[in-house]
Amino acid sequence: MDSPYLLFLGDVPDQLSAKTAEGVVRWRPERVLGQNRMEGCGADLGVADISIPHAAAKGAKTMIVGVANSGGVLPGHWSRSIVEAMELGMDVASGLHMRLADQPEIAEAAARTGRKLYDVRHPTRQFPTGKGTRRTGKRLLTVGTDCSVGKMFTTLALEKEMRKRDFKADFRATGQTGILITGEGVSIDAVVADFISGAVEWLSPDNDPDHWDLIEGQGSLFHPSFAGVSLGLLHGAQADVLIMCHEPTRPHMRGIPGRALPSIQTCIDANLQAARLTNSAVQCIGIAVNTSGLDPAAARDYLAATEETHGLPCVDPARDGVARLVDRLS
Amino acid sequence: MDSPYLLFLGDVPDQLSAKTAEGVVRWRPERVLGQNRMEGCGADLGVADISIPHAAAKGAKTMIVGVANSGGVLPGHWSRSIVEAMELGMDVASGLHMRLADQPEIAEAAARTGRKLYDVRHPTRQFPTGKGTRRTGKRLLTVGTDCSVGKMFTTLALEKEMRKRDFKADFRATGQTGILITGEGVSIDAVVADFISGAVEWLSPDNDPDHWDLIEGQGSLFHPSFAGVSLGLLHGAQADVLIMCHEPTRPHMRGIPGRALPSIQTCIDANLQAARLTNSAVQCIGIAVNTSGLDPAAARDYLAATEETHGLPCVDPARDGVARLVDRLS
Numbered sequence A, B: 001m002d003s004p005y006l007l008f009l010g011d012v013p014d015q016l017s018a019k020t021a022e023g024v025v026r027w028r029p030e031r032v033l034g035q036n037r038m039e040g041c042g043a044d045l046g047v048a049d050i051s052i053p054h055a056a057a058k059g060a061k062t063m064i065v066g067v068a069n070s071g072g073v074l075p076g077h078w079s080r081s082i083v084e085a086m087e088l089g090m091d092v093a094s095g096l097h098m099r100l101a102d103q104p105e106i107a108e109a110a111a112r113t114g115r116k117l118y119d120v121r122h123p124t125r126q127f128p129t130g131k132g133t134r135r136t137g138k139r140l141l142t143v144g145t146d147c148s149v150g151k152m153f154t155t156l157a158l159e160k161e162m163r164k165r166d167f168k169a170d171f172r173a174t175g176q177t178g179i180l181i182t183g184e185g186v187s188i189d190a191v192v193a194d195f196i197s198g199a200v201e202w203l204s205p206d207n208d209p210d211h212w213d214l215i216e217g218q219g220s221l222f223h224p225s226f227a228g229v230s231l232g233l234l235h236g237a238q239a240d241v242l243i244m245c246h247e248p249t250r251p252h253m254r255g256i257p258g259r260a261l262p263s264i265q266t267c268i269d270a271n272l273q274a275a276r277l278t279n280s281a282v283q284c285i286g287i288a289v290n291t292s293g294l295d296p297a298a299a300r301d302y303l304a305a306t307e308e309t310h311g312l313p314c315v316d317p318a319r320d321g322v323a324r325l326v327d328r329l330s
Helices: A015-027 A052-057 A076-087 A104-113 A151-164 A176-182 A193-203 A227-237 A264-275 A296-310 B015-027 B052-057 B076-087 B104-113 B151-164 B176-182 B193-203 B227-237 B264-275 B296-310
Strands: A005-010 A032-037 A062-065 A091-094 A117-119 A138-144 A168-172 A211-215 A241-246 A283-289 B005-010 B032-037 B062-065 B091-094 B117-119 B138-144 B168-172 B211-215 B241-246 B283-289
Touching (some): A052 A076, A076 A091, A138 A264, A151 A168, A151 A211, A193 A227, A193 B193, A227 A264, A227 B193, A241 A264, A283 A296, B015 B062, B052 B076, B076 B104, B138 B227, B151 B241, B241 B264, B264 B296
Parallel strands (some): A005 A062, A062 A091, A091 A117, A138 A211, A138 A241, B005 B032, B168 B211, B241 B283
8 A cells, every 4th residue: 555645534423433543643654644534523633634635636645444333334425535535546445344346436436547445354365375384584473362452552562662773673464454554464364264374474474584574463362253363373473472462451352241361371371382383482572461441550560460470571562662572582 | 955966077087086976975875866977087986877968857956066176177168068957957066166157158057047056165155253152952073183184084974873873963064075965064264264163153053952063174273274274163163072083194284295293192182272262071082093094904003002092982984983983972
């Protein structure tokens, strides 16, 4: 996806619905020209409001539909803005479940203008099956006790900190939000099951011996809906290093009332055991905790206790940064 | 898929290419009217040769393209026979990678005649994500040290033996060959990754307390290409009972030269550990070995030694049947 980006929010009702666009602003501010909001929009990214023609005049290359909504449907009354962006020379990217091209007027406009549509939730390329062959370069994978515990955030924070220290390091997106933030990647839970590990091998090919791929994890080996995705991702990543991600206030596995989260240690052990299939030297070097549900004192206590229990650096990437994790890498 | 079946072999060069049709003859002979072979066909199922019009006159409901070939392509010169079958009232089923409807003359004939095309390698329905909720009824899953070690064969043999003993038992197919043999199922490695366990939950829903679903396993937790499929299948099956399948002469994991097979015990332990996520009472009650690569004396020795090492009944389903495994079920 070519930048700079115009972030389209439509008329989503609240800030939460604009999480994807917020991620782009937070992690790739240099690529953002501004936001475009329709009347009634309840979200604000804190960047310049800009009309579609104005964005085009300033050189916007891609308009990102940076929202999530229940059902993943593209509201019909957004089509006019999307068509306008294409007519003014922009490609359009979306992470919604419904494909842009499923709206006939959008498909027609894409054909007419020759602009590209990126439905990042839907991989279009074919992948080979995974082989488990060792690749050159180094790899880090974030894994988790559950879905949505901060794996993407942690991985992006690691990229930022490592680049600051002159590591060669690249974030590798495996979900639609990560892809929209960085402009590339594979929505790994949407590939055909036979090709999970193969898609990750494709995403993180041979590289320089001192280069780090920082691979965004998905799901959890302990989530009964998605563990297959997590395992294929773990094998395909053939990670040298794992970071365990956790959210300490979650009452149950996401979407499964009554199902308790595994302990951090159980989850570290299971991930290391499975990861050894494709990298016998794999290590877990730290724990990243999303403590947003705790007050600052409780967060501090939790991190200190977890660090002592596991003998590993334990940080909240949002509160403390990830410097102490990067200290463990070379 | 409605029976009786006409098994179409085209002009495949050898017996191995007709493995799928052989499976139908072996496991569902009562559904088979005969075989239809083109000039030059090198395979023979040992059933009546029958023309397409003759099969139609005898009431054939579905013509099964019962072959595998390299690349999974449907040869263009088979289309005429497929179209003829539809014109004479038959549906057509295929396990090839290439869809029947990708041949324009086949798609056109299906539209014109209103007959159904079953591309069993390509699931068409949508599945919910898996939830891991306990279902009623009992479930057995075959797992393996590798791909293609006899999981489908073992599962079909269990169904036959259990039905003979008046168990309520149904084979649940998870691969294209199993689907073509039994006429239903889900090609689990072809579903979108997010829905692996959900598809298995759909395939094996609530049932009578004394009913057994016998679920065909796929791949291996130790195969770097397909372990994600195997894990999602294991979680979705929430098996009460596992049977470990093994082939003792395999030099390396299928398709991955240089990668050794896991030991049977390592593989049992890993499967039990992972399976407990959705069924804490899971047990491995036996081992099924494909000894076709050993002479009879060596096979006997291998089975006896394996049985002693693991303290579990160990049989070759093809040589000995699976009665000793069924003895462990109630």
